[in-house]
Amino acid sequence: MAHVAHAEAQAGHELSFWRKYIFSQDHKVIGIQYALTSMFMAVLGGLLAMFIRLQLGWPGQSWPLLGRLFPSGMPDGQMNQAFYLASVTMHGTIMIFFVLTTLLTGGFGNFLIPLMIGARDMAFPFLNMLSYWLYPPAIIILLASFFVSGGAAGGGWTAYPPLSALPGAAPGSGLGQTLWLISLALLILAFLFGSLNYITTILQLRARGLSMMRLPLTIWGLFVTAILSLLAFPVLLAAAIMLLFDRIGGTSFFVPAGLLIGSVPVDHRGGNPLLWQHLFWFLGHPEVYVLILPPMGMISDILANNARKPIFGYRFMVGSIVAIAFLSFLVWGHHMYTSGMAPVLGTAFMTTTLVIAVPSAIKTFNWLATLWRAKIRFTSAMLFALGFLSLFVTGGLTGIVLAQPPVDIYFQDTFFVVAHFHFVMASAAIFASFAGTYYWFPKMFGRMMNERLGKWHFWLTFVGIYATFFPMHYAGFMGMMRRIYSPQIYAHLQGLQPLNVFVSIAAFVLFAAQFIFLYNFFRSLFRGPQAERNPWRATTLEWEAPSPPPHLNWGETLPTVQRWAYDYSPPDMAEDFQPQAAPAAVPTGRSREGRGDGGHAR
Amino acid sequence: MAQRVLEQMKSLEATRTAGGNGPRAPAGNGGGSGWSREEAAPAATVRVGLWFLLTAVTMLFIAFTVAYAARRTAPDWAPIALPPILWVNTGLLGASSATLEWARRRGRRGDAAGVRGGLTVTTLFGAAFLVGQIAAWRELAAAGVFMATSPHSAFFHLLTAVHGLHLLGGLGALGYALRRTAAPAPAGPVLGGEDLTSAVLGSVAIYWHFLTVLWLYVFFIIWS
Amino acid sequence: MPTNDTTSGTRRSAALLGIALALLIVAAVVTTLAARSRWWLPPLASAQGRSIDQLFIATFGIISVAFVLVHGLLALFVWLYRDRGQRASYWHENRALELTYTIIPAIVMTGLTLSAAGLWSRIHSAPPPQALVVEVRGEQFGWKARYPGPDGKFGRIDPRHYSARENPWALDPADPAAQDDLVLDISTTGELHLVVDRPVEVRIRAKDVLHSFFIPAFRVKQDAVPGMVTSIWFTPTQTGPYEIACAELCGPLHYIMRGKVVVQTQEEYDAWLAQTRS
Structure with missing residues (x-):
């Protein structure tokens, strides 16, 4: 214990408050900074979703109290169309880029990678700090766009030109759209710096004995995700730069000749709007997997730990993560079946898309096989992991419907798509994040979260998610289009309103339930019982470090890995788990000091 | 300062001997943690990161040039006359890569003054290239060709501007190398045969040569 | 704990x-x-x-x-x-089982791919020669349609001649084929008229931003892309009025961008066309 403190003092150089908590280069602090900032943005993104549901549940209704709070967006208490579209756009942008991507890679990735591979920190700590500190300016610019003339961008998170390229085309296409692009470009730089770090760290700084095929699946998910980001985000950056050129420099990359906004001719010539869609979705589809591969890894680890059983089919799991990542670069056109793209491409993209169903099925059944003849503990983390499994399957299956271009003709841009991606990508990723939080909170903060509140949170969220998003499939069956301010003028959407009211109420309950989590989180931060070193009796390396780990994570010696990450309930051992770093098999399992009963080096 | 960095790199190099799985030997002064995040990462790790950075930059330019290739095939494509000064700029950038190589060679022979001289000349050539690119823009503007004039001019401005930004970063890296190699180099090879100068210069050279090759590529597709 | x-x-x-x-x-x-x-x-x-x-x-x-x-x-x-106090089984690999749930989804997906590919290529095959040809154009925030005149030809378009009232389709007055084109506002005053059981090819244009031509009852959706003419063909099988919706976000009033389509018998259609032209 003494030498740990000694190393601490020596390496820490008595950092000032600023260097220790604000401009920190410690991966754990940066991870927590990313996570807390993402939580703040999640509340904001959720609030915007509430505006959307308020409008769709009761179109035309006046809310005088809200009118006083948002005089420009809701004059006389009635939401105007531009504000509605800004909410839709910002909800998508914030949730996808500013919450899930930052939380999963910046938050969990930063905190877990060095700990789970037995390193002292990231390969490039300064770059890591820089990555985080690009995030708040991006947020400020994004939020500032709500207050400029015309309001925030209203062209959807996909920002299809010409709507997003021509300032005269819509109120949100003014300065708001420019700020949106600048903010996104900054955040892309943050992601790229982060990804560079994650890849290099995992390749170069693994503990002795930790070969790639011994890595926990969490690390595999984060590793492959970082490669995806590194290849896909520069393409979005290129597209964003070109769109900025079109908006500010008067070039015509995406705006064709001969357009008229109202009666005003547009002074652009010779661009192609489909080019944006190709570039955007070349990023956009891998981005979906950026949001789902880390959850797949995290869920695998949490499932194995709480089932007290090795993950089933480790090699197939790794193989399917890699296969999904590779295929994700070949499927972008499935977002464009009705876009005017050559029909033969539709067939090609359908084929690659349906192929992805195979590795996805492998993963699902491997998780189920992991549960077979297990010994399941129902911790909050486990409940969310099991919930993830359900949501991922429900959302993934509807993807098979949308993958087929003839069927997609009908469902494209309807609420069926909204239901699909909210299950498979949004809710599933959020569930994995909750599972990860309940699971790794003790390691992050050295305290336990409240399990009773965690279970209430799970049940309300699980039921809330299904009540909110499942009925959206039916709205999609009816042909209700996405991003419409009100469905009421359409004959084919009559009779839909009760469904929308139900969805809205469910969404409000779902949102409210998240405050249970916030309360639990912040209360446990200060009041939670002290966490042991390894409260879940887990095998992976992060549990070898004290809770919370000190600066530079390990004492004088680094852990040495002896075996794979899933030695749960190994035969001829009394204990039902054998840590990765435990010395080679000791039959009685109790001989190693400090295993499983905490208190070490605190 | 350099001494401390060197010690760090030496100790870190020891960790690299087992192909990424090696234990981290305690630092030379003994008893310490052997690794501190305040210190520079080892050269091999920097190289890995660097290659992935170049991958990302390559993806950026692939995206631009795929768009360019698609746009060129449209029937209304009208090429602009590119200013001949671009050939001079190309020569300058090529020369800068050559002088950087020369500096590296001096470094291997332990000629610190030669390294500084070579780096300074490289930086000057690089800066001259940027000035030349701006001159090319001005020449076009004088001929009435602006960014928004035609798709070809738009792509020309876009590609040269983004390449120029990356080159500006390269100039920063050269400046960093100048500063790092300013201190007298300790004698004898360290870091498994690689001394500090060649470790720093090696990484900077990878990036700088990449930019030269990238420019040749951009120049080729934009001219042809 | x-x-x-x-x-x-x-x-x-x-x-x-x-x-x-x-x-x-x-x-x-x-x-x-x-x-x-x-x-x-x-x-x-x-x-x-x-x-x-x-x-x-x-x-x-x-x-x-x-x-x-x-x-x-x-x-x-x-x-x-x-957890009932039992010990979990240390069972983590079974090649046969894993191959089973690799191969079964693969077979199902292959079947779906083949059937969907066949249907997709039929939907996007060349329209039959007897097909009616109409143009529709999406604009903020409504649909317009154009029928060719008795010459069967669509006249040339030149945006410089646009006038919201007199020349909403921006027809080029110098083109004789443009003289007899019939332009209708199918969102407010008029309807898109089609003939029952007669294939129709719809060529889709956009005036300003992206729109998407969506007729739910026909299972038809095709984006209207500025700078391009996209097209789709289908055969209405029931007479009656139907909805046209815009399925691509096109601005604040996207939600009211509704159009009307009426499917008639050939006689009714001919009578309507003659009356409207005169």
């Missing part, structure tokens, strides 16, 4: 989750059956729509089986294998 959960706590959680998952299956089936009467695809009115609906129903059947299977197994496993 969670590992100290009493057996009754584990049992309660397992029971709750098992029941919840079982209820989820029941709820999904029941609400889907209930939705069929109220919240379902609008009644079908086109020839290609029949095949699309069949493919959809087939796919829906497949995914329903998978949904029930996975959730059923999940419910069963959480109940059966809850």
